Amino acid sequence: MPDKKPTHEQAQLQLQLYDLRREAKLRQARDWFTQSYFVDTFEDSQRIAAFGSQxxxxxxxxxxxxxxxxxxxNHGLLHEQLFFESAGEFFGVWERVKPIIPNVREIFRQKLFLANLEKAAERFEKWQKKVSPGSVEAMREWTRKMRSEKSMKAGA
Known part of the structure; x- marks a missing residue:
């Protein structure tokens, strides 16, 4: 059952979030992340994105x-279905960092590190499987292919 109709305030806040995504430095960061951030361990993450580096x-x-x-x-300030329909990038981000999060939480004793991202991603995955069966698996396969191509280029 879909959520109730989004409020004007929820729509406005979502548009403000979209506008922030267009900020030049964040756009560069998002491009770098999409093209370069493929890790299996915290050590991998530190190797390609060390603290203090660009x-x-x-x-x-x-x-x-x-x-x-x-x-x-998660706190209800955004309309969930509206957000899920237009902001799926967050799920791809979660998928990339998910393998290292338990270790990061342990190392830094931050049991809630990225907990909001995790909770939203879990709900999004269920929603996506319901509204578009097969899409989550296709996204994961696309990411594996992208990672493999990057590895082959790096080894060449």
Whole structure:
């Protein structure tokens, strides 16, 4: 059953989030993340996005943006269906960092690190499987292919 109709305030806030995504530095960070951030371990992450490096800054910009957006969603300030229909990028971000999150939470003793992103991604995956069966698996396959192509280029 769909949520009730979005309020004007929810729509306005979602448009403001979209506008923030267009900020030049965040756009660079998102592009870098999409093209370059493929990790299996925290050590992999540190190798390609070390704290204090430009890549580390990009990583934290992307994660910080989506954690905040998902926090607004989880607290009911955004309309869930409207957000899911137009902001699926956050799910791809979660999929990329998901393998390392338990280790990061343990290392830094931050059991809630990216918890809002995680909660929203879990709901999004269920929603996506319902409204568009097969799309989550197709996205995961596309990501594997992209990662493989990047690895082959790096090895050449």
């Amino acid at each position: 890549e580390g800054t990009y990583l934290m910009m992307v994660l910080g943006y989506w954690e905040q957006a998902c926090s607004l969603l």
